[in-house]
Amino acid sequence: MKVAVYSTQANNAENVGKQLVSKLKEAQITVDNEQPDIVVTVGGDGTLLSAFQHYRTQLAHVRFIGVHTGHLGFYTDWQDYELDDLVKAIQADTGESVGYPILDIDVTLVGEKKPIRYQAVNESTIKKISSTLVADVYIKDQLFERFRGDGLCISTPTGSTAYNRSIGGAVIHPHLEVLQMAEIASINNRVFRTLGASVIMAPDEWVTIRPAHGGNFNFTADQVDVVNSPIEQIEYRIGKQKINFAKYRHIGFWNRVHNAFIGDGNED
Structure with a gap:
């Protein structure tokens, strides 16, 4: 030992x-x-x-x-x-041991073909620097919505009690190996519409976020903070591995x- x-x-x-x-x-x-x-x-x-x-x-x-x-x-x-x-x-x-799901996150930068792999126990966020984030959100490669707002938070079940909870997301038991997407101050009016609620995806589903209008973004994965990055897309899945506790x-x-x-x- x-x-x-x-x-x-x-x-x-x-x-x-x-x-x-x-x-x-x-x-x-x-x-x-x-x-x-x-x-x-x-x-x-x-x-x-x-x-x-x-x-x-x-x-x-x-x-x-x-x-x-x-x-x-x-x-x-x-x-x-x-x-x-x-x-x-x-x-x-x-x-x-007891295992909890984690996030596998593939970030593709503008002009790059190979994504950068990140992992998170709690959550990952994407925000636009100094302006509103506009991004197309895909679930299993199908366009779900065009989001407008401060940002998006993707969390694990254990991470559902962290930042996700503070922005109105649901608390999820970790036996449910799902991922959750919660909106951060979305814009909803006669012109711009989003779902306006958190989305919980099945274990075999994934979410892809493709920022629109160019620019640089702030991306986080737990305590990893990547600032001023030209992101083309981010893909989130429940990880193949888990974090295990004695x-x-x-x-x-x-x-x-x-x-x-x-x-x-x-x-x-």
Whole structure:
């Protein structure tokens, strides 16, 4: 068993990460940040998303564990004062995991034939820099609508609780391996019409966005931010791989949603 510890410098995470490394070594567990079997992220959800990008070429054999050092994270099952229990759980590891869908994103730039592949755990967005985005939206190569507005957000089921939720999208259980497209401040009047609601696509469907009128765009894939890019089209599909989490005491999805957004009602 080889374990990587991936931490941020915020909220004392760096110190907690060092403590965890020491405890792992004391338990004679190999710490390997290059070719790990398990990646323990220390920080919050942003740290986990960053770790996913760092290790995404190793998804076939890597499982993730999240330790949070600040506010309760959506992907983090352990707290920073539970390191001893976490080390014991790793020692007793049986290889079980739970997998969540991710996005495969192919971005084709103007004048280029080969697309650039990105992946995301939560979501991807496209926006026009300093003006309204106008884009043709295709579902399974069939024109669905011409969108006008601030931008579009494509999310995974677990990502449905992130930016997608803040712009009015639905919350989706990750057992439904679908992707969702939500509008960001769409323009709807007598001249311009969009659906005006989020769209949830089946696992065998994909969405293609082709910006109109030229110009440069701001594209994101989780924490990856590509600014001022001449995009010809973006194609989104549910990925062939998943992000896998070690199933020691993995919190159920609806419990995560409740803890993150509802709580016990007693907080000020």
